[in-house]
Amino acid sequence: xxxxxxxxxxxxxxxxxxxxxxxxxxxxxxxxxxxxxxxxxxxxxxxxxxxxxxxxxxxxxxxxxxxxxxxxxxxxxxxxxxxxxxxxxxxxxxxxxxxxxxxxxxxxxxxxxxxxxxxxxxxxxxxxxxxxxxxxxxxxxxxxxxxxxxxxxxxxxxxxxxxxxxxxxxxxxxxxxxxxxxxxxxxxxxxxxxxxxxxxxxxxxxxxxxxxxxxxxxxxxxxxxxxxxxxxxxxxxxxxxxxxxxxxxxxxxxxxxxxxxxxxxxxxxxxxxxxxxxxxxxxxxxxxxxxxxxxxxxxxxxxxxxxxxxxxxxxxxxxxxxxxxxxxxxxxxxxxxxxxxxxxxxxxxxxxxxxxxxxxxxxxxxxxxxxxxxxxxxxxxxxxxxxxxxxxxxxxxxxxxxxxxxxxxxxxxxxxxxxxxxxxxxxxxxxxxxxxxxxxxxxxxxxxxxxxxxxxxxxxxxxxxxxxxxxxxxxxxxxxxxxxxxxxxxxx
RNA sequence: GGCGCAUUCGUCUAGUGGUCAGGACAUGUGGUUCUCAUCCAUAAAACAGGGGUUCGAUUCCCCUAUGCGCCA
Numbered sequence: 001x002x003x004x005x006x007x008x009x010x011x012x013x014x015x016x017x018x019x020x021x022x023x024x025x026x027x028x029x030x031x032x033x034x035x036x037x038x039x040x041x042x043x044x045x046x047x048x049x050x051x052x053x054x055x056x057x058x059x060x061x062x063x064x065x066x067x068x069x070x071x072x073x074x075x076x077x078x079x080x081x082x083x084x085x086x087x088x089x090x091x092x093x094x095x096x097x098x099x100x101x102x103x104x105x106x107x108x109x110x111x112x113x114x115x116x117x118x119x120x121x122x123x124x125x126x127x128x129x130x131x132x133x134x135x136x137x138x139x140x141x142x143x144x145x146x147x148x149x150x151x152x153x154x155x156x157x158x159x160x161x162x163x164x165x166x167x168x169x170x171x172x173x174x175x176x177x178x179x180x181x182x183x184x185x186x187x188x189x190x191x192x193x194x195x196x197x198x199x200x201x202x203x204x205x206x207x208x209x210x211x212x213x214x215x216x217x218x219x220x221x222x223x224x225x226x227x228x229x230x231x232x233x234x235x236x237x238x239x240x241x242x243x244x245x246x247x248x249x250x251x252x253x254x255x256x257x258x259x260x261x262x263x264x265x266x267x268x269x270x271x272x273x274x275x276x277x278x279x280x281x282x283x284x285x286x287x288x289x290x291x292x293x294x295x296x297x298x299x300x301x302x303x304x305x306x307x308x309x310x311x312x313x314x315x316x317x318x319x320x321x322x323x324x325x326x327x328x329x330x331x332x333x334x335x336x337x338x339x340x341x342x343x344x345x346x347x348x349x350x351x352x353x354x355x356x357x358x359x360x361x362x363x364x365x366x367x368x369x370x371x372x373x374x375x376x377x378x379x380x381x382x383x384x385x386x387x388x389x390x391x392x393x394x395x396x397x398x399x400x401x402x403x404x405x406x407x408x409x410x411x412x413x414x415x416x417x418x419x420x421x422x423x424x425x426x427x428x429x430x431x432x433x434x435x436x437x438x439x440x441x442x443x444x445x446x447x448x449x450x451x452x453x454x455x456x457x458x459x460x461x462x463x464x465x466x467x468x469x470x471x472x473x474x475x476x477x478x479x480x481x482x483x484x485x486x487x488x489x490x491x492x
Numbered sequence: 493g494g495c496g497c498a499u500u501c502g503u504c505u506a507g508u509g510g511u512c513a514g515g516a517c518a519u520g521u522g523g524u525u526c527u528c529a530u531c532c533a534u535a536a537a538a539c540a541g542g543g544g545u546u547c548g549a550u551u552c553c554c555c556u557a558u559g560c561g562c563c564a
Binding site: 181186219 | 493494495496497498499503504505506507514515516517518525526527528529530531559560561562563564
C-alpha cells in the first residue's frame with residue numbers, strides 16, 4: 001500500500017486478550033484501528049495481552065490471528081512481525097512492567113500491599129453495609145519501606161498498588177468530548193498481582209507508552225478505566241495518547257453482544273458462508289457512516305472515507321438481516337469460478353460431491369451455481385438449493401400441482417409433456433430454445449404456461465421454489481428430464 | 493449501590509434553530525408473458541417524556557425515565 005508509513009507519528013494498536021475466539025465486537029475494534037491507520041498512513045500494531053494466565057490460550061491467539069488475516073486486517077507490527085519495539089506478547093514483556101513498577105515504587109507513587117484477601121473482603125462488606133462505595137482503605141500505604149522489605153524477604157504474599165491522587169480527571173475523548181471523573185472515588189488499585197503479573201490497566205499503559213501509541217481506539221467499555229490510566233500516564237511522566245471510545249455492538253436485547261446471543265465469532269460467520277468483505281463492509285457501518293447514502297464499500301472506499309469524527313456515540317444492534325443482504329450482494333458480484341470454488345466444500349459436506357470435481361464436472365457445476373447466484377445469501381445455502389442435480393429428488397404430489405391448478409390438468413400436462421419432450425432435438429436442449437419450444441407447445445395444446453411449467457419444474461426439483469424450468473432442463477439433459485417427468489406422473 | 497455513557501422509523505443511520513425529518517435492511521403491494529430469487533416501482537413506519545431558552549425546537553440547556561457499560 002502506498003503511503004503506508006507516511007505519518008510515523010500515528011501509531012494505533014489492537015490489543016486483544018487471547019481468552020476466546022475473535023468475535024464481532026473485537027473484529028470491529030480491530031477494523032477501526034486498521035482503517036484509521038491506513039487512512040492516515042500510520043502504523044497498525046497487533047499486541048497480544050495475555051496476562052490473564054488462567055484463561056489465555058495459544059488456540060485463542062491463533063484464532064484471533066487467523067481471523068484477522070481472513071478479514072484482511074493486516075498489521076505492520078505484531079507477534080509474527082516483530083518491530084522496533086520489542087515483543088508483542090505481554091507475557092514476553094514482564095521485565096518491562098517490572099521496571100516501570102519499580103520506578104513508581106521508588107517515587108512513592110505505588111506501594112506494596114500485604115492485606116489478605118479475607119481482610120479486604122471484610123472491609124468491603126462493611127463499606128457496603130454503610131452504603132458507601134467500596135474501595136481500598138490505603139492501610140499499607142503507611143508501612144515503612146523497611147517494614148515492607150522485611151515482609152517481602154519473608155515471602156509474604158503481596159501486591160503492588162497504585163497511589164490514587166484525588167482530583168478531577170478530564171478524559172478528552174475524540175468521540176465523546178470531555179468526560180469528567182473524580183478520582184477520589186477510586187481507591188488505590190492493584191497494578192501488579194501477587195504473582196508479579198501486572199493487571200490490564202497498568203500493562204496496557206506501559207505498552208502504549210513503550211510502543212509510542214498515538215491513538216487508543218477501543219470499545220466504550222473501557223471508558224471507565226481511562227481516568228485511572230491517565231493517572232498512570234501522569235505518574236510515569238508520560239503524555240497520554242488520544243482516546244477514542246467506540247460504541248458497543250449490541251445483541252437484539254440491546255445488551256453488549258455476547259455468546260448468549262448466538263453466533264458471535266468470526267469463525268461462525270465464516271462457516272455459515274459469509275464473505276470476509278461483506279462482514280468488513282457490514283461491521284464498518286456499525287457505529288460509523290460516511291455521511292452519504294453509500295451502503296456498499298470496497299476496502300479502498302472504507303480506507304479513503306473513514307474518519308474518527310464520524311463515529312457514532314450510541315450502541316448499535318447487530319442486525320443479521322442486513323448482513324445477509326450485503327452478503328447476497330457480494331455473492332452476486334463474485335466471478336462464477338470464485339463462487340464455485342467457495343461452494344465446493346459445502347457440497348462435499350452435504351455429501352453431494354465426494355472428490356474434487358474433474359474439469360468437465362467443474363464446468364457443469366459452474367453452470368448450476370450460476371443458476372443460484374442470485375438466490376443465495378450465504379454460501380452454505382447452496383447445497384439445499386442444488387441437491388436435485390446430484391441425487392433424485394423426493395417428489396410429492398402436492399408439490400406437482402400449481403397453486404391454482406388441479407390434479408387432473410397437471411396429469412394431462414405432464415402426460416403430454418412426456419410425449420412431447422421425446423420429439424425435441426438434442427441440439428435444441430438449451431434454455432432459450434427450450435423456452436420458445438415449450439411456449440409454442442403450450443399454445444398448441446391450450447395449456448396456460450403455468451399449468452405445464454410448474455409441474456415440470458417440480459418434477460425436476462421436488463421443490464416449490466427453484467431456478468427456472470428451462471435452465472434446469474438444459475443442465476439436466478433430455479434423458480434425466482424424461483425420467484423425472486415419468487416418475488412424477490407415477491406419483492399423481 | 494457508586495461513577496460514566498447513550499436515546500431519530502422494528503433495525504443500521506442521515507440531518508437541520510423554520511425540512512414533506514432523507515437513505516438502507518426487514519415488511520406490505522404491484523410489475524418484470526412459470527415458482528423463487530434478482531431487478532424496478534410503490535406504501536406503511538421515527539425525533540423517549542416533561543420543563544425551559546426562542547417568534548419558532550427533533551436540533552441548545554435542565555430534569556425524569558429507560559437502556560447500557562465500568563467498579564465493587
